[in-house]
Amino acid sequence: MKELQERIQREGQILGNGILKVDSFVNHQVDAALMDACGREFARRFANLGAAKVLTAEISGIAPALTTALHLGLPVVYARKTKPITMPDQVYLTLAPSHTKGRMVELIISPEYLANHEKVLIIDDFLASGATILGLVRLAEAAGAKIVGIGTLIEKTFEGGREALKHLNIPVESLACIASMDDGKIVFSE
Amino acid sequence: MKELQERIQREGQILGNGILKVDSFVNHQVDAALMDACGREFARRFANLGAAKVLTAEISGIAPALTTALHLGLPVVYARKTKPITMPDQVYLTLAPSHTKGRMVELIISPEYLANHEKVLIIDDFLASGATILGLVRLAEAAGAKIVGIGTLIEKTFEGGREALKHLNIPVESLACIASMDDGKIVFSE
Numbered sequence: 001m002k003e004l005q006e007r008i009q010r011e012g013q014i015l016g017n018g019i020l021k022v023d024s025f026v027n028h029q030v031d032a033a034l035m036d037a038c039g040r041e042f043a044r045r046f047a048n049l050g051a052a053k054v055l056t057a058e059i060s061g062i063a064p065a066l067t068t069a070l071h072l073g074l075p076v077v078y079a080r081k082t083k084p085i086t087m088p089d090q091v092y093l094t095l096a097p098s099h100t101k102g103r104m105v106e107l108i109i110s111p112e113y114l115a116n117h118e119k120v121l122i123i124d125d126f127l128a129s130g131a132t133i134l135g136l137v138r139l140a141e142a143a144g145a146k147i148v149g150i151g152t153l154i155e156k157t158f159e160g161g162r163e164a165l166k167h168l169n170i171p172v173e174s175l176a177c178i179a180s181m182d183d184g185k186i187v188f189s190e
Numbered sequence: 191m192k193e194l195q196e197r198i199q200r201e202g203q204i205l206g207n208g209i210l211k212v213d214s215f216v217n218h219q220v221d222a223a224l225m226d227a228c229g230r231e232f233a234r235r236f237a238n239l240g241a242a243k244v245l246t247a248e249i250s251g252i253a254p255a256l257t258t259a260l261h262l263g264l265p266v267v268y269a270r271k272t273k274p275i276t277m278p279d280q281v282y283l284t285l286a287p288s289h290t291k292g293r294m295v296e297l298i299i300s301p302e303y304l305a306n307h308e309k310v311l312i313i314d315d316f317l318a319s320g321a322t323i324l325g326l327v328r329l330a331e332a333a334g335a336k337i338v339g340i341g342t343l344i345e346k347t348f349e350g351g352r353e354a355l356k357h358l359n360i361p362v363e364s365l366a367c368i369a370s371m372d373d374g375k376i377v378f379s380e
Contacts, residue, residue, distance in 0.1 A: 015275070015276060019275065019276065021276040023274075023276050023277070023300065023302070023303070024302070024303065025265075027274070027276065028267065028268065028270065028274075028276075028277070028299075028300055028302075028303060029265050029266065029267045029302075029303040030252075030256060030259070030265060030266040030267075030268070031265055032244075032256055032259035032260040032263075032264065032265060032266055033260065033263065035256065035260075036260055054222075058248070058249045059248045059249050059252070059268075059270075062220075062249070062252045062253060062256075063252060063256050063266075066220060066222055066225065066252075066253050066256060066257075067256075067260075069220070069222035070222040070223065070225075070226055070257075073222075073223065074222065075215075075219050075220060075221055075222060076219065076220040076222055076253075077218065077219045077220075078218065078220070078249075080218065080249075082291070084217070084218075084290050084291070085205070085209065085290055085291075085292070086205060086209065086211040086213050086217065086218075086290065087213070087218070100274050100275055100276060101272070101274070101275075102275065109218075110213065110218055112213070112214070112218075112219075113213070113214065113218060113219040
């Protein structure tokens with residue numbers, strides 16, 4: 001998506017260690033209009049999958065998941081990273097490494113909001129190693145739900161996430177694919 | 191707002207200790223269409239304040255803040271509760287008690303995204319004691335920004351938040367005001 005690529009090129013900051021800072025429009029400050037445009041684009045690409053729910057992980061996944069859900073007319077479920085007191089004792093829980101936190105984080109979903117055989121579309125901000133998304137896949141599978149598609153705003157193609165998701169045999173769509181960030185330059189693959 | 195009140199009446203669960211569980215449409219599963227309607231209503235009520243930015247706290251504030259920002263044509267900034275590695279060393283940080291976590295949490299904003307004299311509209315999911323919102327107010331004031339309005343989805347009027355915010359002398363709007371939750375019954379004040 002041209003609009004997103006241009007914004008990344010203009011405002012994205014390479015912090016080293018494979019970290020791309022997009023805090024001015026995705027991860028701390030959020031450009032609502034841009035997120036809406038991204039949600040519309042995901043909705044267009046995933047329109048025919050019959051998804052009943054959009055699944056994401058707090059925190060940064062919420063904005064693009066919400067706008068996608070809005071355009072598809074679906075609810076969102078976001079996996080929590082700490083169990084709130086409103087959640088039942090029995091939950092689906094898995095661990096995933098967090099790139100930006102440098103440690104393992106929990107991903108938790110209440111069985112109340114993921115049903116057996118439910119078709120689920122995963123939306124997240126980044127596709128890097130795919131570890132967070134694979135965590136969401138495990139949670140969905142534990143609930144008996146079926147992942148029908150995966151969409152991310154920004155894919156770092158050099159971190160292998162797409163290969164890690166290949167065995168799922170479902171469409172994986174990223175709105176901006178970064179092929180390299182060497183020498184402080186962001187190079188897109190499309 | 192009738193639509194929100196009806197949903198709270200139908201799906202809200204009183205867990206005791208003043209906790210209202212609305213995880214099926216606000217706090218874990220999110221009804222995107224309802225959030226959009228709430229955002230539209232906030233945008234209508236706060237249209238004339240000249241806000242340049244919507245401010246909220248992760249995690250549950252993000253959805254209503256985003257839809258409000260969308261309808262007002264503004265960006266959102268959400269205060270982080272843990273400092274990500276993408277954030278500069280020097281930040282605005284304050285502490286606020288979390289009702290649902292039963293402990294103090296940090297609220298952190300990067301100086302990059304709150305400017306001196308910037309007019310800011312605060313949107314959050316709950317107004318209970320007002321402690322989280324007062325935390326956001328302190329962060330905004332530290333940045334020299336000016337809070338021009340406060341909007342929350344659900345106000346528990348019996349927890350004193352509105353009084354705690356009164357000294358700010360700005361409009362405080364809640365879309366559903368709960369006057370009591372005694373005997374397992376949710377009673378709205380409007």
